[in-house]
Amino acid sequence: MRKSIATVSLSGPLSEKLTAIATAGFDGVEIFENDLLSTSLSPEDVRLRCADLGLSIDLYQPFRDFEAVPAELLARNLRRAERKFDVMERLGADLLLVCSSVAPESLDDDALAAEQLRQLADRAQRRGIRIAYEALAWGRHVDTYDHAWRIVEQADHPALGTCLDSFHILSRAGDPGGITDIPGEKIFFLQLADAPLMAMDVLQWSRHYRCFPGQGGLDVAGVVAAAVKAGYRGPLSLEVFNDVFRQAGAASTAVDALRSLLLLEESAGLAAPPAAAAPSGFAFAELTAADTEPLRGVLGALGFSRAGRHTSKPVELWQQGEARILVNTGAGGHRGGPALAAIGLETPDPAQAARRAEALLAPVVPRRRGPKDTPLDAVAAPDATQLFFCRTGKPDHPSWTDDFTGLPPTHAEPAGGVSRIDHIALTQPWHQFDEASLFYRRVLGLQADESLDLADPYGLFRSRAVAGPDGGVRIALNVAPAPGEENVRFQHIALATDDIVATARLLRERGAGLLPIPDNYYDDLDARHDIEPHLLRTLRESGILYDRDETGEFFHCYTPTIGRVFFELVQRTGGYRGYGAQNAGVRLAAQHAYQHGV
Amino acid sequence: MRKSIATVSLSGPLSEKLTAIATAGFDGVEIFENDLLSTSLSPEDVRLRCADLGLSIDLYQPFRDFEAVPAELLARNLRRAERKFDVMERLGADLLLVCSSVAPESLDDDALAAEQLRQLADRAQRRGIRIAYEALAWGRHVDTYDHAWRIVEQADHPALGTCLDSFHILSRAGDPGGITDIPGEKIFFLQLADAPLMAMDVLQWSRHYRCFPGQGGLDVAGVVAAAVKAGYRGPLSLEVFNDVFRQAGAASTAVDALRSLLLLEESAGLAAPPAAAAPSGFAFAELTAADTEPLRGVLGALGFSRAGRHTSKPVELWQQGEARILVNTGAGGHRGGPALAAIGLETPDPAQAARRAEALLAPVVPRRRGPKDTPLDAVAAPDATQLFFCRTGKPDHPSWTDDFTGLPPTHAEPAGGVSRIDHIALTQPWHQFDEASLFYRRVLGLQADESLDLADPYGLFRSRAVAGPDGGVRIALNVAPAPGEENVRFQHIALATDDIVATARLLRERGAGLLPIPDNYYDDLDARHDIEPHLLRTLRESGILYDRDETGEFFHCYTPTIGRVFFELVQRTGGYRGYGAQNAGVRLAAQHAYQHGV
Structure with a gap:
């Protein structure tokens, strides 16, 4: 179906919004009146620009507070409408949204409302314009x-129909x-917005917290499916009021918006992009670094060996068990030190995974490679992390490891017991948190946990994990509290070990410290969990954190941060699935203290 | 009464919180458990630091989910409590907050709850500790x-009493x-928080939106008065969970917190700082500028004359009617160009106004002046704007104008019809918006309007006006949308004219432009207000904006921004009191467009 978006959904001046909307690939727009009033472009200019x-x-849209009023006010409202028809003629727009009245002057009289709307439609029809009447959820008399x-x-x-809005219906x-x-032909327009489920005043909820379909908790697809079943053939159009999108860049928000509509079409059974081929494990994590020494130090101490070198690029492969870390010195490197640049995902059908991501507007990563390099299927996630779809060492598919030549181990020390990457944590730009979870969930086919608010010493830290059904891939999406610091995003790689105490001891013996954890934490751990004294002492001495739930236990500890990245060691017992x-x-406070030398 | 604050109310690590709390002038603290767990200071260290x-x-605090549980769980909970008593002994704390249980295991059995709390109190008493039991508003069985x-x-x-919390009661x-x-002696503790009135889930409301007393809409003073009437003599203690304060600096938040308690004591009739002496008008607005040329240009075009020069400082007085603008080239000046640094307020008793502000923790402005200069009463507002309390040209009081020597007018052109300063708009740091309105309302004695959310092209722009009863002083407190830009704060001075069309024409004739307003705005104005065609044409040609309400009309237009400041011309008719x-x-979009040359 055709796809449209209201200009109010994006930030910036109207001319920039239109460019962003067209560049993302939308077919049409709803012109929000305030955007027109605020631009120096004339309606004719806007018409040309859109063309x-x-x-x-x-x-x-919108035309407010029209219907079911006393005669004198009706005359004024009809005059007001004619002036808007003038603007619409100049714009070349032929459909006007009329919202149900919230004015105290409006009467609770359906027959009067119908009669006055009929008069409005009559005048509109003479101008070649149609009227779409919509119930606001907070309308004075008409709210469904x-x-x-x-x-x-x-x-x-004939010139009067209705406009449906998923938020007003589902809220x-x-x-x-x-x-x-x-009758489908009487549904003149369909506006779509989702929202997180919140127990709050519906007007405030609507004005500040709407989001794109799939980002919230409303069954927007159900509304779309019903409208299509009724015979609606107009555009699917987004109308989202959101405090975050108001501040985010229009270009990326427009892409996220269109992706949500594509996914909505899939959910409603109206389109079938290539099916998701959910990843089953991590093939690798790739770090960029200008100076590799600090990374080599910690990787060595963790028990990794340098196992290979890329045949055409300055990339080293470090390996331990099934955990593979690529260290890339050719990508320029961030001024802030080593950073996570890419993730390799073990995928049953890499080409299909890439086709799905591409169909859903993920930028395809340019495949700069040597003539003999293995072809790679890769796209960029919303936060620009590159995702490589891989089949490592499977005879039915070229393997990225074929581009690496083996090297003798760099050290003779024993491995540290690390078996694989347990999870990767990616700090998202603050305005793309909801989009990131939609992307990983729907484009990649992972399952999302609930979103959590965690206390950081300097604000709230939001976190939401996505994972494959078997736990082979787990990604924690985080957003740090301070909006001014979005350019300093820390990521971390969590490595699974079967004996975290031994791995932590090796790290210490090899001179690579662990993040110090306050003593008070262990007193509280004992109070809460009545931990066996010997184990408690071991945890305390090693700086290992502990959690348990009804299914199992979780032990974890952290290396200091190197540049923008740090490592976590984790050991899971039983069925513990959390983080x-x-x-x-306590961990965030310890990291702040360590960074600032407190 | 003694004044205390929970460490959770401030941002940063525990040691910094304690310093900020003591520096602000509090008598005591509530140690929030997570702050203790996150610090490397031992409980003994914290005890010493506090001493x-x-x-x-x-x-x-807090100790959670204790009471009305099956016997086996009681044993575990008592063990957990003993471990916390250990910590409290090391801390030297003798009062533990126990919140009503939210655990699914807890039973709806008051007798059992009482019996188990009695056991807890018995054990506490043996350790010299007392228990304060508090109802959470979302407690499972006990919520009042x-x-x-x-x-x-x-x-x-005897070792068991109750803790009252204004939020849990009033929410x-x-x-x-x-x-x-x-009985007063059974109220072991009194926690205080306010909150804006919001229709939302009470747990979310509590966790994210609590604020300091006087900043919200709850009758916190009523709770304090009732507790004191009951005989409570313990501390007044703030416990505020707020997403904004979590990110703001601890030092300034602690001062704002203590100010709110001092004002609360006044509201509850427990203290009487010097009474407010509400200002009746603007004596002057002072701009700092390294280069005065752009300011002189626009002031001259507006019809101001240079009327005096300070006898000992590089400050010029520009005047028109009762509107006085000081241009100060000696304050260093901001790199961003001219900025508003100070406001003079006509005050019936300047010394008393300053004493009240000082008693309520407003920093006294250092009175660097020449030996013969008039003594000035001045304090700094929360956003660091200096407020001078003045009596201009009154025989009963020295006048700041005595320090200025008259000068011949700088130009022979006629004045521009400006009669006085109508209002001043101050953009606040994003985290001090609520504090600013509390300050201007309660410290200065102005009345506050409702807070408004206005649409800026790049986010929501919040605005709240404070004014004297006769409109002689009006200040609009704004907060701009982008938190990263708090160091670029624009302020403006609105000048009253009785003939805005003539004043705007003079400006144009003198080559000082006005902010261009889009044509589309005037088409909408006509649609909404059916304005007389000649007037509409005049407004359109002059770039004058228009509003009306049931009491009168409002005309206004804007100069371009110079540095960080711009001027507005306003004309009010009838009883119009708004802005x-x-x-x-439309205005904000026009300013963005003008700044970026769109």
């Missing part, structure tokens, strides 16, 4: 879509099933 | 203060009147 960009103007439809039906005018727990009772969220506050 | 800083440790008190009464143990619309039925909020979106 140049290949965008249709699908709706002009079926009520709005009854009035439209009663008015019975009041309305049953979208009744949509199929509306030790209980300990996040 | 050094002159802070008593008034409470250790009177219910918690009934259980405490039933347990009847559920509880009647604090029943507090006076509790043209309806036009803010």
Whole structure:
């Protein structure tokens, strides 16, 4: 179906919004009135700009507080409407959104509302314009879509139809099933927004917390499916008021917006992009570094060996068990020191995974490689982390490891007991947290946990994990508290060990410290969990954090941060599937203290 | 009364919080458990640090999910409590907060809860510790203060009392009147927090939106008065969970916190700082500038004359009617160009106004002046704007104008019709918006309007006006959307004219432009207000914005921004008291466009 978006959903001036919308690939726009009032472009200029960009103007909105008023006020409202028809003529827009009235002057009289809307539609029709009447969830007398439809039906005018809005319907727990009772040709427009489930005033909820479909908790696909079943053939159009998107860049928000509509079409059974081929494990994590010495030190101390070198690029492969870390000195490196640049994901069908991601607007990573290098399927996640879809060492598929020549181990010391990458934590730009979880969940096919708010000494730290069904891939998506620091994003790689005490001891013996954990933490651990004294002493001496749930236990500890990256060691017992969220506050405070030398 | 604050109310590590709390002038602290767990200081270290800083440790908190559980779990909970008593002994804390249980295992059995709390109190008493039992608003079975008190009464143990928390009481619309039925000596502790009135889930409301008393909408003073009437003599203690304070600096937040307690004491009739002497008008606005040329240009075009020069400082006085602008080239000047540094307020009793502000923790401005200069009463507002309390040209008081020697007018052109300063708009640091309105309202004695959210192209722009009863002083407190840009704060001075069209024409004739307003705005103005065509044309040609309400009309226009400051011209008719909020979106977009040359 055609895809459209209201200009209010993006930040910046109208001309930049239109460019971002067209560049992302939308077919049309709803022109939000305030955006037109705020631009120095005339309506004719906007019309030309949209035509140049290949965008249709699908709706002009909103027209407020029109219907069911005393006669004198009706005359004023009709005059007001004619002035807006003038603007629409200049714009070349032929559909006007009329929201149900919130004005104290409006009367609770459906027949009067229908009669006055009929008059409005009559005048509109003479100008070649149609009217889409929509129930606001907080309308004074009309606040449900079926009520709005009854009035439209009663008015019975060819230039009058209804506009459905998923937020207004679902925020009041309305049953979208009744949509199929509306003749499809009388649904003039369909606006779509999701929202996180929040117990709060619906007007505030709508104005500040709407989000793109799939990012929240409403069944937007159910509304779309019902409208299509009813016969609606107009555009799917996003109308999102969101405090975060208001501040984020229009270009990336527009791409995220269109991706959410593509996924919504899939959910509603209206389109079938290539199916997800969910990853089953980590093939590698790739770090960029200008100076490799600090990384070599900690990797060596963790028991990794340098196992290979790329045949055409300055990339080293460090390996221990199935855990593989690439150290890339050719990518320029960040001024802030080593950083995580890419993740390799073991994928049953790498080409299909890449096709799906590409169809869902993930930028394909340019495959700069030597003539003999193995072809790689790779895309960029919303935070620009590169995702490589791999089949490591499988005879049915070229393996990225074929591009590495083996090297003798760099040290004779024993390995540290690390068996594989347990999880990777990626700090997201603050305005892309919801988009990131939608991406990893729906584009890659992972499952998302609940979002958690964790206490950092300098604010709240949000975290949401996505994982494959068997736990082979786990990614923790985080967003740090300070919006000013989005360019300093720390990531970490958690390595699984079967004997964390031994691995931690090796690290210490090899001179690579662990993050010191305050003594007070262990007193509390004892109070809460009544831990066996010998174990408690060991944890305390090693700086190992501990958590348990009804299924098992979790032990973890951290290396100091190198540049923008650090390592975590984790040991899971039983069925523990979490990440030790209980300990996040203490760990974050310890990292702040360590960074600032407190 | 003694004043205390929970460490969770401030950002940063525990040691920095304690320093900020002591420096602000608090008497004691509540140690929040997570702050202790996250510090490398031992409990003994914390005890010493507090003693050094002159802070008593008034409470250790929280102890959760204790009461009304099966026997096996009781044993575990008692063991857990003993471990916490160990910590408290090391801390030297003798009061433990126990929150009503939220655990699914807890039973709805008051007698059992009382019996188990009695056992806990018995063990506590042996360690010299007392227990304060508090009802959480979302407790599983106990969620009101009177219910918690009934259980405490039933347990009847000298080491067991109740803790009252204004948020938990008032967030559920509880009647604090029943507090006076509790014997004062059984109220072991009183925690205080305010919150803006919001229709949302009470747990989320509590965790993210609590604020300091006076910043929100709850009658915290009523709770304090009732507790004091009941005989409570312990500390007034703040416990505030707030997403903004979590990110703001601890030192300034601690001062704001203590100020709110001082004002709360005044509201509750427990203290009487010098009474407010509300200002009646603007004596002057002072701009700092390294280069005065751009300012002289616009002031001259507006019709101001240079009317005097300070006898000992490089400050010029520009005047038109009763509007006076000081241009100070000696303050160093900001790199960003001219900025607003100070406001002079006509005050009936300048010395008393300064004494009140000083008693309420406003820093006194150092009075660097020449030996013959007039003494000035001046303090700094929370955003560091200097406020001078003045009596201009009154025989009963020295006047700041005495320090200026008259000068012949700088130009022979006619004045521009400006009669006085209508209002001044001050952009606040994003984390001090609520504090600023508390300061101007309660310290200075102005009235506050509602807070408004206005649409800026790059986010929401919050605005709240404070004004004297007769409109002689109006200050608009704003906070701009992007938290990263708090160091670039724009302020503006609005000048009243009786003929804005003539004043705007003079500006144009003198080559000083006005902010261009989009044509589309005027089409909408006509649609909404059916404005007389000649007037509409004049507004359109002059770039004058328009608003009206049931009492009168408002006309306003803007100069371009010079450095960090711009001027607004305003004309009010009838009883219009607002600021043209309806036009803010268009104006902000026009300013962004002008700044970026779009």
